[in-house]
Each structure stands twice: as structure tokens, then as C-alpha cells.
Amino acid sequence: MTVLKLACATIVLTVVSTVLMLIPNWNGPAASTAAGPIDDLLTVTIVMSCFVFSLVMVALIYFVWRWRAKPGDLSDGEPIHGNTKLEIAWTLIPTIMVLFLGGYSWVVLDEIEGKEPDRMVVDVYSQQFQWSFDYREQDATSYELHVPVGRQVEFRMHALDVIHSFWVPEWRVKKDNVPGVTTHLFVTPNKTGSFQLICTELCGAGHGVMRAPVVVESQAAFEKWVRQQDSVPDRPADGKDV
Numbered sequence: 262m263t264v265l266k267l268a269c270a271t272i273v274l275t276v277v278s279t280v281l282m283l284i285p286n287w288n289g290p291a292a293s294t295a296a297g298p299i300d301d302l303l304t305v306t307i308v309m310s311c312f313v314f315s316l317v318m319v320a321l322i323y324f325v326w327r328w329r330a331k332p333g334d335l336s337d338g339e340p341i342h343g344n345t346k347l348e349i350a351w352t353l354i355p356t357i358m359v360l361f362l363g364g365y366s367w368v369v370l371d372e373i374e375g376k377e378p379d380r381m382v383v384d385v386y387s388q389q390f391q392w393s394f395d396y397r398e399q400d401a402t403s404y405e406l407h408v409p410v411g412r413q414v415e416f417r418m419h420a421l422d423v424i425h426s427f428w429v430p431e432w433r434v435k436k437d438n439v440p441g442v443t444t445h446l447f448v449t450p451n452k453t454g455s456f457q458l459i460c461t462e463l464c465g466a467g468h469g470v471m472r473a474p475v476v477v478e479s480q481a482a483f484e485k486w487v488r489q490q491d492s493v494p495d496r497p498a499d500g501k502d503v
């Protein structure tokens with residue numbers, strides 16, 4: 262009976278904590294095709310975390326109350342030898358949960374990194390404390406990132422000094438730029454508008470201001486903009502692809 266009551270309390274607390282945790286829009290507005298699958302993954306992770314949180318809290322509070330020491334009782338607790346069933350359960354359940362989340366994340370990553378044949382390639386250069394973008398195909402360079410809406414972009418990312426990290430919150434995806442190698446990030450922006458590229462790897466004193474404007478626009482507006490930019494400058498040789 263007690264077990265049933267504890268199970269009910271765990272379910273109730275799971276529901277309450279899940280509802281509370283899902284009220285905030287953690288990731289903010291969405292503007293890429295990757296946002297949906299990533300937000301769903303976050304929701305599933307929140308539900309599973311709330312279940313674990315509730316299980317631990319209910320057990321902890323019940324045990325503290327049920328086996329509290331009586332006033333004046335200074336004796337040692339009874340020695341406990343272990344419980345095989347319990348140990349199997351608390352090893353197996355977290356293992357299944359972690360493997361499930363790992364597999365699910367893999368599927369999502371595979372889905373959002375699928376390469377489209379007509380993707381546009383943009384070379385991203387990061388240095389303390391500035392971003393610049395080369396459009397080699399169009400022979401253009403800029404400190405602003407402009408991309409057409411609805412077309413996949415492959416960012417080939419280079420770091421000229423220390424590690425930086427490329428993140429546009431509305432696109433969700435994020436990847437490090439690492440000196441000596443070229444990393445790749447894929448995204449399909451599906452909403453026009455102005456956004457901000459943020460460096461999310463502590464890269465020095467100016468890290469907090471290392472941002473760049475991002476404009477997602479129609480193909481025509483992009484073509485007009487790109488024609489007005491300077492030619493691609495000389496750059497250090499690309500690092501090995503990773």
C-alpha cells in the first residue's frame with residue numbers, strides 16, 4: 262500500500278514539475294528547420310528529468326520522515342547488506358533512459374545535418390573578437406551574415422586564433438570553430454528577419470561583444486546584397502576537414 266502511495270506521489274510530482282518546467286519557452290523564437298526536432302528533444306529530456314527528480318524527491322522525503330531518529334536515540338543505524346533487486350533496478354532504468362536519449366539525439370542530429378545537394382557554402386572566419394564571412398562562389402566578403410531563406414547553408418568554419426563557437430539562438434544549432442581544422446555546420450533558415458550571431462566559447466576579454474548581425478532574406482534581396490560586397494580577401498590555408 263505504501264509503495265502504491267509513493268508511486269502515486271511520484272506520478273503527481275512528475276506531472277506538476279513537468280507542467281511548470283514546460284511553461285517557459287526555453288529556446289525562444291524558432292527560425293530554422295532544425296528548431297522543431299531540437300525543441301522536441303528538449304521537451305522529452307525535460308519530461309524524463311522531471312520523472313527522475315520526482316522519484317528521488319519522493320523517496321528522500323519519505324525515508325527522512327519514516328526512519329527519523331526518535332528524540333534521545335543516539336544509537337547507530339542497523340547495518341544493511343544490500344538489495345540485489347533494487348541494485349539491478351537502479352542500474353537498468355538509468356541505463357535504458359540514457360541509451361534512449363543518446364539514440365534519439367543521434368536520430369535528430371542525423372536529420373538536421375542531412376546535406377542538400379543545392380546548399381550554399383559560406384566560409385566563416387572567427388578571431389578575437391570579430392566574425393567575417395566569405396562567399397567564395399559569389400566572390401564576396403562581409404562582416405554581416407546574409408543568407409537566403411529556405412535554402413540550406415553549409416558553414417565552413419575557421420578559427421584564426423583561439424576556439425570560438427558559432428550560435429544563432431533562433432536556428433538552435435551551434436558548433437565550435439577550432440584553430441587548425443575546418444568544422445562544418447548545416448542549417449536551413451525558414452524565417453526571414455534579423456538575428457544575431459553570438460560567440461559561445463569564452464575566447465578572451467572581448468568575448469561578450471563578439472557578435473555579428475544575421476539577415477535572412479529572399480533570394481533576390483540576397484543576390485542584390487552580395488553583389489555590393491567587396492571581393493574575398495587573402496586568407497590562411499584551410500585546416501583539415503573534421
Ligand SMILES: [Cu+2]
Nearest residue numbers: 460462464468
Ligand atoms: Cu567568444
